[in-house]
Amino acid sequence: MEDLELDQVTQVINYHPRFLDHFLRTQNFIMDGDGPLPYDYRYYLAIIAAARHQCPYLVKMYEKKFINQGGKAEWLNGLDYIPSKLRAIYDINKILAHRPWLLRKEHIEGLTKGKNSWSLSEVVHAMVLLSHFHSLSSFVFSCGLTQKLDGLSSPKLKTAPAILSAAQQQLSTNQPLPPLQQQIPQQPKAVLSEITINNNNNVLDHSNHQLYNNNVPNISGSPSMPTDITTHGATSNGVAKYTPSGSPQPNVPVEALVERMKVLSQKHDECSEAELSNRFKSVEMQTAELPAAALEAAIEVPPIISHYIEDPTFTYQDFARRGAENIPSTFRVQDYSWDDHGYSLVNGLYSDVGTLLDQKFRAAYNLTYFTMGGYRNVDTSKFRRAIWNYIQCIYGIRHDDYDYGEVNQVNKCLLDRPLKMFIKTACCFPERITTKDYDSILVELQDSEKVHVNLMIMEARNQAELLYALREIMRYMT
Numbered sequence: 001m002e003d004l005e006l007d008q009v010t011q012v013i014n015y016h017p018r019f020l021d022h023f024l025r026t027q028n029f030i031m032d033g034d035g036p037l038p039y040d041y042r043y044y045l046a047i048i049a050a051a052r053h054q055c056p057y058l059v060k061m062y063e064k065k066f067i068n069q070g071g072k073a074e075w076l077n078g079l080d081y082i083p084s085k086l087r088a089i090y091d092i093n094k095i096l097a098h099r100p101w102l103l104r105k106e107h108i109e110g111l112t113k114g115k116n117s118w119s120l121s122e123v124v125h126a127m128v129l130l131s132h133f134h135s136l137s138s139f140v141f142s143c144g145l146t147q148k149l150d151g152l153s154s155p156k157l158k159t160a161p162a163i164l165s166a167a168q169q170q171l172s173t174n175q176p177l178p179p180l181q182q183q184i185p186q187q188p189k190a191v192l193s194e195i196t197i198n199n200n201n202n203v204l205d206h207s208n209h210q211l212y213n214n215n216v217p218n219i220s221g222s223p224s225m226p227t228d229i230t231t232h233g234a235t236s237n238g239v240a241k242y243t244p245s246g247s248p249q250p251n252v253p254v255e256a257l258v259e260r261m262k263v264l265s266q267k268h269d270e271c272s273e274a275e276l277s278n279r280f281k282s283v284e285m286q287t288a289e290l291p292a293a294a295l296e297a298a299i300e301v302p303p304i305i306s307h308y309i310e311d312p313t314f315t316y317q318d319f320a321r322r323g324a325e326n327i328p329s330t331f332r333v334q335d336y337s338w339d340d341h342g343y344s345l346v347n348g349l350y351s352d353v354g355t356l357l358d359q360k361f362r363a364a365y366n367l368t369y370f371t372m373g374g375y376r377n378v379d380t381s382k383f384r385r386a387i388w389n390y391i392q393c394i395y396g397i398r399h400d401d402y403d404y405g406e407v408n409q410v411n412k413c414l415l416d417r418p419l420k421m422f423i424k425t426a427c428c429f430p431e432r433i434t435t436k437d438y439d440s441i442l443v444e445l446q447d448s449e450k451v452h453v454n455l456m457i458m459e460a461r462n463q464a465e466l467l468y469a470l471r472e473i474m475r476y477m478t
């Protein structure tokens with residue numbers, strides 16, 4: 001059963017088999033391969049990481065795995081029932097998930113000193129796991145994947161999200177399976193019928209809603225996620241408490257995007273270092289104003305995972321507020337980058353993982369089919385780079401050689417507002433993603449292309465967290 005559930009995520013990622021290969025290699029290694037942490041710790045870290053983002057889908061999946069590999073059932077009663085050593089890393093889980101810029105070398109020092117202390121290799125293993133599952137929670141929500149859980153979803157919602165059924169169809173028909181994929185068991189239809197659209201902990205009556213076109217794979221490019229439910233934002237009395245997609249915003253047509261990418265790759269805007277820095281700041285500032293952040297309505301934590309969460313009100317904070325608290329807000333990649341620093345530090349402390357992560361990040365960053373909606377032979381690198389850098393900008397990370405004008409400037413920008421809102425919500429408040437949000441972005445693109453965007457969100461976010469984590473480890477070591 002558990003493997004089949006994992007398969008739901010796997011099958012959606014399998015829209016992009018080249019990436020899936022790297023994803024599974026990494027995930028299998030950090031969960032089951034050689035490494036400093038004991039297995040029960042690894043699985044428990046997956047649970048508390050997913051719980052930080054209120055992702056019952058992953059929490060339940062990893063509870064089962066935790067038990068299957070011999071974990072003590074008592075730990076599943078919550079944070080008060082785990083060994084003090086494991087408990088001691090909770091603060092790092094919380095900070096990494098929501099405000100990684102607050103991490104200090106003192107946090108690491110605190111863990112590695114005294115009774116029940118952690119070795120540095122164990123800390124690195126834990127950080128790799130935590131960031132993996134924070135990011136995977138973003139992916140699960142952004143693709144609308146979840147499972148039917150008692151008290152969490154309407155029993156009437158019993159069909160698979162269209163992107164999953166489309167992915168399945170692709171798997172079972174024309175898609176030649178890569179070697180790794182052949183090892184994955186096919187999922188019986190009965191299990192698929194258990195999957196529901198994620199709808200947080202609100203039970204709504206959807207009987208009047210046409211939810212989604214379950215059996216037809218979407219290959220025409222029209223959006224196929226449910227269009228007329230607002231489950232995430234609605235309370236049980238139907239009052240919306242969170243509507244990130246509030247006023248309708250125009251999408252930039254793909255035709256215009258393709259044209260903009262062409263123009264951008266032909267001419268280079270010569271501009272000063274100060275101007276580049278200003279452009280970064282203005283993207284950050286504008287991001288802070290997007291509604292995903294403005295609403296800090298108390299989100300009710302689903303009771304079935306609340307025992308894994310401490311301090312639920314600690315959430316993402318925008319650049320504007322970070323500035324007010326006098327926190328040095330920009331992380332400059334020229335000072336600490338994955339390629340030059342992070343990669344070798346991880347490899348040194350937890351062998352082989354740096355290489356696996358590196359290949360996974362590259363696979364996500366470079367993945368392309370040279371298509372965009374109905375267009376073929378398009379160089380999409382400008383668009384993909386804009387997405388990647390925008391995600392990291394949300395976490396205050398600046399790529400010094402990048403012109404953030406490509407993200408923001410009027411009539412030139414590659415990311416329109418609905419897409420920026422979606423990205424920000426998926427990264428920072430994934431549990432609030434609505435199907436409306438999914439539908440409002442990139443309406444001319446195929447589902448596989450939207451999943452591609454979601455993969456980039458997952459990986460760019462994963463890397464952002466690791467950059468902060470590893471920089472502090474480096475500071476602690478020197």
Ligand SMILES: CC(C)C[C@H](N)C(=O)O
Binds near residue numbers: 380
């Ligand atoms: C995210 C997508 C627009 C990516 C595009 N389909 C490509 O092949 O590069």
